Amino acid sequence: MAVMTYREALNMALREEMRRDPNVFVIGEEVGLYEGAYKVTQGLLKEFGPQRVVDTPIAESGFTGVGIGAAMAGLRPVVEMMTFNFALLALDQIVNSAAKMHYMSGGQFNVPIVIRGPGGPAAQLAAQHSQSMETYFYHVPGLKVVRPTTPMDAKGLLKSSIRDDNPVIFIEAETLYNVKGEVPEDPDFLIPLGKAIVRREGTDVTVIAYMGMMYRALEAAEELEKEGISVELVDPRTLRPMDTETIINSVRKTHRVVVVEAGAGFAGMGSEIAASVTEQAFDDLDAPVERVTGANAPMPYARNLERLKTPSKDKIVAAIRRVCCVNGHANGS
Amino acid sequence: MAKTLTRSAASSSGFGVDAEGAKRLLSDMLLIRRFEEKAAEAYALGKIGGFLHLYIGEEAVAVGATSVLRPDDYAISAYREHGHCLAKGSDPKRVMAELHGRRDGLSKGKGGSMHLFDRSTNFLGGHAIVGAHLPIAVGVAFAIKYRGGDQVIVCYFGDGAVPEGEFHEAMNLAALWKLPVIFLCENNRYAMGTSVERALAQTEIWKFGQTYGVPSEKVDGMDVLAVRDAVGRAVARTRQEKIPALIEADTYRYRGHSMRDPAGAVYRTKEEVEREKLRDPIVLFRDKILSAGLLSEADIRAIEKDVNDRIDEAVAFADASPEPPGEWLFTDIYKEA
Numbered sequence: 001m002a003v004m005t006y007r008e009a010l011n012m013a014l015r016e017e018m019r020r021d022p023n024v025f026v027i028g029e030e031v032g033l034y035e036g037a038y039k040v041t042q043g044l045l046k047e048f049g050p051q052r053v054v055d056t057p058i059a060e061s062g063f064t065g066v067g068i069g070a071a072m073a074g075l076r077p078v079v080e081m082m083t084f085n086f087a088l089l090a091l092d093q094i095v096n097s098a099a100k101m102h103y104m105s106g107g108q109f110n111v112p113i114v115i116r117g118p119g120g121p122a123a124q125l126a127a128q129h130s131q132s133m134e135t136y137f138y139h140v141p142g143l144k145v146v147r148p149t150t151p152m153d154a155k156g157l158l159k160s161s162i163r164d165d166n167p168v169i170f171i172e173a174e175t176l177y178n179v180k181g182e183v184p185e186d187p188d189f190l191i192p193l194g195k196a197i198v199r200r201e202g203t204d205v206t207v208i209a210y211m212g213m214m215y216r217a218l219e220a221a222e223e224l225e226k227e228g229i230s231v232e233l234v235d236p237r238t239l240r241p242m243d244t245e246t247i248i249n250s251v252r253k254t255h256r257v258v259v260v261e262a263g264a265g266f267a268g269m270g271s272e273i274a275a276s277v278t279e280q281a282f283d284d285l286d287a288p289v290e291r292v293t294g295a296n297a298p299m300p301y302a303r304n305l306e307r308l309k310t311p312s313k314d315k316i317v318a319a320i321r322r323v324c325c326v327n328g329h330a331n332g333s
Numbered sequence: 334m335a336k337t338l339t340r341s342a343a344s345s346s347g348f349g350v351d352a353e354g355a356k357r358l359l360s361d362m363l364l365i366r367r368f369e370e371k372a373a374e375a376y377a378l379g380k381i382g383g384f385l386h387l388y389i390g391e392e393a394v395a396v397g398a399t400s401v402l403r404p405d406d407y408a409i410s411a412y413r414e415h416g417h418c419l420a421k422g423s424d425p426k427r428v429m430a431e432l433h434g435r436r437d438g439l440s441k442g443k444g445g446s447m448h449l450f451d452r453s454t455n456f457l458g459g460h461a462i463v464g465a466h467l468p469i470a471v472g473v474a475f476a477i478k479y480r481g482g483d484q485v486i487v488c489y490f491g492d493g494a495v496p497e498g499e500f501h502e503a504m505n506l507a508a509l510w511k512l513p514v515i516f517l518c519e520n521n522r523y524a525m526g527t528s529v530e531r532a533l534a535q536t537e538i539w540k541f542g543q544t545y546g547v548p549s550e551k552v553d554g555m556d557v558l559a560v561r562d563a564v565g566r567a568v569a570r571t572r573q574e575k576i577p578a579l580i581e582a583d584t585y586r587y588r589g590h591s592m593r594d595p596a597g598a599v600y601r602t603k604e605e606v607e608r609e610k611l612r613d614p615i616v617l618f619r620d621k622i623l624s625a626g627l628l629s630e631a632d633i634r635a636i637e638k639d640v641n642d643r644i645d646e647a648v649a650f651a652d653a654s655p656e657p658p659g660e661w662l663f664t665d666i667y668k669e670a
Contacts (some may be wrong), residue, residue, distance in 0.1 A: 025479070051479065057509070062468045062502030069472020072457060073407075075479060077472075096462050097469060103665045105450035105458065106440035110668040141666050165668040 002185050007177040009151040010040045010116075013158035014078065016187045018048055021076060024162055027054040027063055028080030028117075037082045038118060038177055064090035064115065068098050068167075071113040076162060084119030084133040084171050091136065098167040099142030114161045116170035120211055121262050121310045123175065127298040130306075132263030137169040138240040138272075144168045144193055145239040149214045151181035153237055156191030164193060173211050196243035198250065202232035205320055206250040208273055209260035210235050213311060217260055220316040229324055239269060244276050251277055255286040256323045262310055265293025287323040292316050348625070349558050355622045358400060358557050360636045362392040362615050365416040367644040368425055369588075372415070372432055372446075375648065376592045381432045384461075385446050388416035390555075390587035393614035394519050395420040397560025398487055401568050405455060407477075407486035409470045412447035412461040413519075413586075417489050422454040425643055426650035435654035442657040443665065457486075463524075464497030466490070467516070471503045474512035478575060485513045485571045487564070493524025495538050507577040508545040515567050516542075516579045519554065525590045526600035542579030554582030555614040558621075585609040 004012070018024045025048075030037050032045040032055040045053040056063040060081070067077035081087045087094065094115065102110045119133040138145040144166055148154040154172065161168040199214065200221055209217040214235050221231035234250050236242055251257055257277055259270040270291035277289055292311045300306055350358065369387045376385050388395070391413075399408070399420040410417040418428055423439060431438025432446050439451050440459075447461040457473065460466035470488035477484050494500050495518065507514050518538050522529055529536045542549025548570065552563040560582060567578035587610060589595050622628045628636075 057505065059502040059506065061499055062471070062506050065465065065468020065499065065503070066472035066475055066506060069457075069469035069474075070476040070479070071472070072469065073473045073476035075476050092462055092465055093468065097460070097465055101458075102668055104440060104444040104448040105452075106438070106443050107665040107668070108440070108450050108452040109457065144667075165670060 001182045003180055004151060004183050005177065006151045006154050006172070006179045006181070007038065007040055009155040009183045010158055010172065011042055012183070013155045013162070014041065014044060015047065017159055017162045018044070018052060020187070023074065024076045024078065025052040025054060026078045026080065027056060027067060029056055029058055029082045031055060031080050036080070038174065040172075040177075041080065060086050060089035061093055064093040065097065067113050067115070068093060068101070068111055071111045072101065072109050076112050078114045078116060078162060081115060081117030083129055083174075084117050085129050085131055087115065087117070087133060088136070094137065094143070094167070094169070095140050099140045102166070103142060110165050111167050112165045114158070114168045114170050116158070117172065118174040118177070119171040120173045121175070121294070121299065124301055124303060124306060125299075126301040130299040132261070132294065134169070134171055134239055135263055135268060138269070142167065143240060146170045146193060146237065147210045147239060148172065148237065149176075149210050149235050151179065151183045153191060155183050156189055157193065157237060160190045160193050163190070168193070175212050191237070193238045194241040194243055195238065196234055196236045196246035198232060198246065199235050200231065200233040202230040202254065204230045204254055205256040205258060205324055206232045206234055206247070206254045207258045207260060207316070207320065208234045208236065208247060210237065211262065213260040213262050216311065216313045217316055219313045220320060223313070223317055224320055229320065231320060242272075242276070244280065247273065247277065248281050251281045252284050255284055257285070257289045258292060258316070258319045258323055259289065260292045260311055260316055261294065263294050264296045265291055266296055268293055290319045290323050292319045348621070349562060352627045354400075355627045356632065356636060358396055358561075359615070359618060359622065359628070359633070360640060361396040361420055362557065362618065363637060363640045364425065364643065365392045365395065365419050366615060367640050368415060368419060368429070368647065371644050371648050372429070373588070373592065375433065380652070381446065382434070383445055383447075384412070385432070385592040386413040386590065387586070387588045387592070388413055390609070390613070391519055391521060391584045392416055393557035393560055393618070394517070394554045394582045394584055395489070397557040398517055398564040400561050401565035402487065403484070406484045407455045407457055407473050408489070409457040409466050409473065409486060410459065410489040411463065411466060411491060411494065412459070413491065414449055414459055414489070415446070418449040418451060418456050418459070421451070421456045423449070423451045423456060425647040429647040429651040430654045433651040433654065434656065435651055436657040436661075437650070437654040441661060441665070443661070464490070464494040464499035467494065467499050467503035468506070470514050471507045471512055474507060474514040474577070475510065477513055483572055485515055485568055487515045487517055489517050489519060491524060492518060492520040492522065492529050492538060493527075493532070495541065496532055504541065504545045504547060504577070504579070508547050511575050512577060513571045513575050514577045515564065515571055516577065517564065518579070518581045519584050520581050521584050521586045523590070523600060526594070528600065539579055539581035547577050547579050549579040549581070551581045551583060554584030555612045555617065557614055557618050
């Protein structure tokens, strides 16, 4: 184990996979000479050269399509979106080409591509650069969607994504790049896609969250611990395919659920998880599932408004208290 | 189909192919024509559903271009792609079964008319969002260069893709990175019902290549030998120098945009269609080889009979092929490790 930043863990994963498999290459805006807008690809050009670390002009649909074609011909591209907001310019390539190629060719052509970059709420970047983008992708059969919360997950999940034979949408976060954590240095360390993790054991309520919201949920859990409310935290890590088994097992234990997501709540991940829990564990629930979501508004610039947009620790705490008070079963009472 | 006509086989006749080559070109064009006619019949009978875009009138482009490719070269196309797929060498039986949505179709019945793929011939689809497959073609060319191979990819698209941003992104990237892709625009003058004059500020499509420094030319897309010559030169240059090419083939579709536009009569005149039929690529080529004495009337009748038999066989095969089983709904969504 070594302690490193989330950014360094991603860089390590890229480097290890590029050393392991000559078919892996990195392509995107500013990934080479500039070493990445967020420095995730730092040093790669020097080690692997311009053939495998390919700077592109600003043409998201174009270079994403290039990645898809290269993948159809047997390479394993890692396409960087400078920010995932720009992936909307490549949405057709991702949804109509990458996701559907294997199916509509009757299994003849798969597309082993990773499309990665930061997404989610950032710091005062306003409406076009600060959005939770996973919503646009996890709806689509044929895509896998990953959101790694910790440096260890960043490494293990990125490596698994690169080795996966399908298109993987891998959305990091600007706000997490400097977060430090323990990361195995073993080049064969992998975290399988489609496996959730229980980040904190608890008995009274299951809180499901990922990325920045997981860190806020952790703070909420620690605060409530003082009041005697025991919070279990589940991080799905992969949003598609979703590991509902781990979630349902936790619900069967705690009987109460709060889902936290940074994005606008309408038709969001919280809705999907709430539906799954209701369908599969209705009889286990002692309270309705609560959602804590981003406000249904575009991301504003002003600092005070921006704070109102994204779920705060206090909102998470309040939601947990609410579900725990239903039917007079507030723990500790 | 799909056997390469070598350039060395040229010239004995004075116009580029010998008797065997001429026979193959005629046979391949006729096969596509008959295939499309039978597909239209099956559509009218309700055996084929959805959108069905026929290639009738444009056969010289796919056949002329494919005749100068190697089997390991790639081809990729849009949604009017039956001809390109057949020319590249796919079995007409499996193509017809795909149109019928049957389990023996190339894509197991999951793709349909607009999504033909054949890994065995390096035919990469079958893409029905206009413009989207051009960057994909560039990516295949990127992979060829990455591995140090000497294949090329021919990317067929219509005039309707030219105003799309992806045409320009693809041209720029292919030129910038010097990749072995041949952009072959089939200008049939109408993107659905919108004529090139109503769609493009620059209607000479080949000239867009000049902007990107890509060798470009326009060719008579109704003359299979002219297509063969132009694409042959482009393929040789691209293979050797690893640079892209743009060829605009001036062609025409005799049917409507799709079977839902059977007459294609609203946006063009009957007179125009009749006038264009005077340069039917199959009739012109047949006349040419007859008058050159390359093939006899009897030879041509034999070719026609053979083609008709093969297409009848394809229809019977498609009719007999079972529907895909229900559980196939959920297979091939992901490739399992």
